[in-house]
């Protein structure tokens with residue numbers, strides 16, 4: 001469906017020849033991304049722990065996007081099972097996201113390679129050279145996150161095949177810099193590997209603007225978390241549908257001696273209690289009741305199991321409802337195929353509008 005929100009040139013927007021021409025331009029713009037992923041659209045669904053499992057991942061790949069399984073804290077045997085179950089639901093390529101600090105990372109890599117996984121996404125820190133080499137020697141491609149230009153260059157020297165640059169607008173663990181700025185810092189200087197943009201993306205016209213800056217595709221998480229095929233609890237999806245962009249906030253750190261890894265999620269009783277918990281832990285540290293190490297651990301443990309509580313159990317008041325700022329653009333529970341089609345149609349509409357402006361001012 002063409003996007004009818006903007007009244008510009010309705011006849012051009014619905015003209016099949018103009019749409020086909022714009023679609024061909026879009027395919028050209030993200031051609032490097034689609035060739036790299038082996039998918040119809042260069043739209044990755046970012047891995048989301050507890051959410052990105054067989055059903056969502058296969059639905060995304062079957063709809064022409066590129067699904068990514070979230071390994072999270074899974075053991076190797078459990079990951080092997082989830083990969084096999086996903087392969088039973090789709091014949092299209094999908095990736096697996098591994099967290100670099102997982103104690104069994106080497107075994108997880110082996111599981112992916114044995115299962116014929118074509119793309120491994122390494123998250124949670126800069127991956128080591130040996131892990132990157134092992135994946136590549138096993139015949140799969142490596143995708144890694146570059147939070148700054150200097151790290152993008154380092155990752156390319158280490159041999160990664162593609163980069164994701166994720167802005168602070170994203171859901172889950174985030175860095176401090178917005179995608180607007182990261183894109184300007186990195187896209188003009190990285191040509192050797194495809195770069196996918198992530199963070200705060202909810203519309204196809206926004207994705208198009210990054211393709212025009214040199215990105216090869218985009219990664220979205222939040223919009224797919226509330227999709228029909230997502231197995232997230234209905235309370236989790238309802239919270240996404242209700243929320244505005246401003247409700248997706250980053251976790252607050254009370255004292256710089258006790259660092260808190262920033263996580264973006266919906267403001268709720270849990271996020272408010274986390275601040276009180278830090279204040280109480282600080283008081284116990286200052287009174288000598290807790291050592292610095294014990295206090296730090298106490299703060300880190302506050303959120304243990306909290307994402308599962310929200311996604312699986314539906315406790316959206318006390319759990320961690322990780323969500324990006326694009327949550328404000330979710331207005332209902334849509335099938336994955338419809339979300340992807342809408343994103344592509346919005347990009348096509350934007351290309352036609354550009355063309356109209358160039359022709360008629």
Ligand SMILES: Cc1cc2nc3c(=O)[nH]c(=O)nc-3n(C[C@H](O)[C@H](O)[C@H](O)COP(=O)(O)O)c2cc1C
Pocket residue numbers: 045046047048049051070072097123124166169170171172173198199200201219220221222223225321322323324325326
């Ligand atoms: C509920 C949730 C869980 C996530 N879990 C992970 C994860 O386990 N590993 C990871 O690399 N990224 C994780 N992310 C980040 C996504 O993969 C993706 O990069 C991000 O959602 C993109 O930004 P957006 O949310 O604005 O679309 C998570 C995001 C959300 C919303």
